[in-house]
Amino acid sequence: MSNSVVMYEAEYQQIKTVIAKLCDDANAKMVFLVDKNGQQIASHGEIGNIDTTSLASLTAGNVAATDGLARLIGEKEFPVLSHEGEKDNIHISIVAQRVILVVIFDERSSLGLVRLRVKRASNELTDVFESIVRKVEQHKEQGVELDSPFAEITDEDIDNLFRE
Amino acid sequence: MTFINYASREINCKIVYYGPGLGGKTTNLQYIYDTTAPQAKGKLISLATETDRTLFFDFLPLELGTVRGFKTRFHLYTVPGQVFYDASRKLILKGVDGVVFVADSQTERMDANIESLWNLENNLKAQGYDLMKIPYVLQLNKRDLPNIISMDELKRELMRKGEPVFEAVAYKGVGVFDTLKAVAKQVLVELKKGSG
Numbered sequence: 156m157s158n159s160v161v162m163y164e165a166e167y168q169q170i171k172t173v174i175a176k177l178c179d180d181a182n183a184k185m186v187f188l189v190d191k192n193g194q195q196i197a198s199h200g201e202i203g204n205i206d207t208t209s210l211a212s213l214t215a216g217n218v219a220a221t222d223g224l225a226r227l228i229g230e231k232e233f234p235v236l237s238h239e240g241e242k243d244n245i246h247i248s249i250v251a252q253r254v255i256l257v258v259i260f261d262e263r264s265s266l267g268l269v270r271l272r273v274k275r276a277s278n279e280l281t282d283v284f285e286s287i288v289r290k291v292e293q294h295k296e297q298g299v300e301l302d303s304p305f306a307e308i309t310d311e312d313i314d315n316l317f318r319e
Numbered sequence: 320m321t322f323i324n325y326a327s328r329e330i331n332c333k334i335v336y337y338g339p340g341l342g343g344k345t346t347n348l349q350y351i352y353d354t355t356a357p358q359a360k361g362k363l364i365s366l367a368t369e370t371d372r373t374l375f376f377d378f379l380p381l382e383l384g385t386v387r388g389f390k391t392r393f394h395l396y397t398v399p400g401q402v403f404y405d406a407s408r409k410l411i412l413k414g415v416d417g418v419v420f421v422a423d424s425q426t427e428r429m430d431a432n433i434e435s436l437w438n439l440e441n442n443l444k445a446q447g448y449d450l451m452k453i454p455y456v457l458q459l460n461k462r463d464l465p466n467i468i469s470m471d472e473l474k475r476e477l478m479r480k481g482e483p484v485f486e487a488v489a490y491k492g493v494g495v496f497d498t499l500k501a502v503a504k505q506v507l508v509e510l511k512k513g514s515g
């Protein structure tokens with residue numbers, strides 16, 4: 156399966172910096188970055204006891220369903236989704252065609268401000284994700300094997316995972 | 320689509336339970352959820368109708384342990400089996416690493432099994448996957464009921480490629496973990512090949 160997604164340490168730190176800044180600049184409560192398949196990539200803010208794994212999966216489901224709706228009516232996508240609650244609001248946008256940026260904010264911020272800050276953060280995140288893609292391609296060209304932890308996995312390792 | 324995070328040293332894999340309506344897909348996840356230690360599981364999310372039929376998906380994150388210093392997580396999803404939810408099924412197959420087909424052993428559900436298997440193969444193809452190549456396990460569920468088809472006949476009708484086959488009584492847990500282990504193992508072996 157050569158279609159694995161990877162995340163490296165350097166890019167991970169860059170991503171964390173970008174979303175921390177976004178959270179500050181937008182006066183948001185929390186910011187999440189989620190893979191389109193529902194895996195959480197990074198988060199920042201007052202997470203508290205929010206179940207971030209569920210949040211990631213539901214966000215991805217939401218985006219997938221909305222994408223499906225868009226195609227049904229002949230749109231390519233709806234690049235931004237936003238939901239308004241009594242106290243908290245959620246702003247969801249797609250970055251670099253494949254990751255989902257989620258911003259949760261309350262009355263300390265506004266949709267306008269969030270939108271503005273998301274725009275800049277998106278550009279920065281797009282650069283980071285392009286750099287990951289370049290790295291993976293370079294590695295492939297140079298024939299460098301991705302240093303996968305599974306290269307040397309044994310049957311025993313796999314069996315051990317399932318031992319209670 | 321396996322997600323390998325070198326920064327947090329985690330690997331996430333996606334497994335989808337597929338099959339005809341009322342076959343027992345949600346029951347598989349429910350049993351795994353009920354019997355797994357709290358520290359190894361997240362919340363079980365069910366997007367269901369008022370009559371407990373899956374509407375969009377069920378989702379259960381499982382943490383199996385560590386392989387070579389990497390935390391290994393499996394994200395288990397079920398699809399809605401009812402025929403008219405096909406658009407949702409397609410969405411859930413995106414990024415899949417392994418599939419479990421939960422067949423209903425009852426005589427009157429044979430056509431539904433065949434229809435659903437055919438639907439799986441097509442929807443995989445539409446996403447660029449090949450059932451013949453993807454990690455895959457066949458579960459023959461509801462073996463406790465009286466009006467069931469024999470294992471041999473079910474295998475003859477439903478096996479596609481020498482995949483592992485398990486008899487199950489999902490609500491009692493019979494065969495549930497054997498099925499999960501078999502598909503998870505194939506996913507990990509596939510990862511090993513991919514990196515080898």
Ligand SMILES: Nc1nc2c(ncn2[C@@H]2O[C@H](COP(=O)(O)OP(=O)(O)OP(=O)(O)O)[C@@H](O)[C@H]2O)c(=O)[nH]1
Pocket residue numbers: 338339340341342343344345346347371372373374397398399400401460461462463464487488489490491
């Ligand atoms: N007798 C018997 N009943 C079962 C078994 N497994 C599941 N059931 C029952 O079958 C019914 C349907 O099970 P679900 O798990 O909701 O089926 P599903 O495949 O998720 O159905 P959809 O969500 O509509 O696709 C429930 O009432 C279960 O309790 C089994 O092995 N034997």
Ligand SMILES: [Mg+2]
Pocket residue numbers: 344345346372373397398399400
């Ligand atoms: Mg269900």
